[in-house]
Amino acid sequence: MLMSKALFDQMPEKDVVAFNAMIDGFVKSENIGSGRELFDEMPERNIVSWTTLIDGYCKIGDLAGARTLFDAMPAKNLVSWNAIIGGYCQNKQPNEALKLFREMQSNSSFQPDDVTIVSVLPAIADLGAVAFGGWVQKYVRRKKLDRASNVCTALIDMFAKCGEVEKAKQFFDSVPDRETSCWNAMINGFAVNGHAKEALEVFMEMLQEGVKPNEVTIIGVLSACNHGGLVEEAQKWFKAMGDYGISPRIDHYGCMVDILGRAGRLEEAEELIRSMPYEANGIILSSFLFACGRHGDVEKAERVVKKAFEIEPWNDGNYVIMRNLYAKERRWRNVEEIEGLMRRNKARKEVGCSSIEIGSDVWEFVAGDRGHPHWKLMNWVMEQLQLHMKGDDDPLLA
């Protein structure tokens, strides 16, 4: 980067393209400040200069900065719309993303392309806005965007994350040339919806068709086994990874620790943590602690808890597990110790948040937010949903 800046400074005549390339260089090396400075020094700017900088602000999570530029730019094109919409999607502001997606269609001459679709689908999944997702699917078909593999993958993923596995499978079956990522989305889609058997069936079909699995595939397979309590099946595929040229990453070990732990096979889980070629991270330790909590094993919990607190002092779950383990054994001094540590480290529960699609609107609800205008109605909806899940009559469909 220093080298290219030196070269850039020596250029006798710098054109817009040179400036843009330099700004992009700064943005990609996470030096947005220098990029911004150069942008201010430019004698003339084009759409690319603005969009490069907007993307830079999105990548560092400064959506306000990105939005200010986006609103200020004298002319926009599809790429600049995609940059800001994608920015909101990736920074988990799905409502704002979809607002802009709609605005682009009503207030500009640009129509969503494959990039727009692929960035907006995860936002739809985040909100569980399946009706909107269905509209996107029709749009994709109409515009023949379903030839792109990443569009198909994103659609399968969206349906599955909205809980519509059948729709995901139906669409998956209609895709002619399925890349590894399509299979991954389907396997994982079944897994997250608790359909272990179906996930493994799709995986077998994938192998039979000669499609090469990758590390993401195995995460999906292990996740399916975890949901189905299939410990041996998980071990089998974990060991077989090498046969497919995949070396286990730390998150594969994490899955195995979680699977073994949930099954109460704490000794094996602990041994796996000890023997794996990675330093244990916070996720693995808290998953192991969770298993110790579930199976009432204070000793094993004590062996890792110090490190877990060290890595994730803010993780309230770890304190709660430890506190409860001690409380069960009436070790009140230890209970107090944990509670004191929790206060000192300022660990506290994050608030839960959910959303629901009603007609064409998406409402977000934060747990305990009684000031929400639709709080009473939401409570009623939750009651109806509970009845629905218990299998009683279904007033929602009445």
Place this chain on the structure above:
DNA sequence: TTAGGGTTAG
């Protein structure tokens, strides 16, 4: 000769 994108455990 420059800008935007999909699948990943709890």
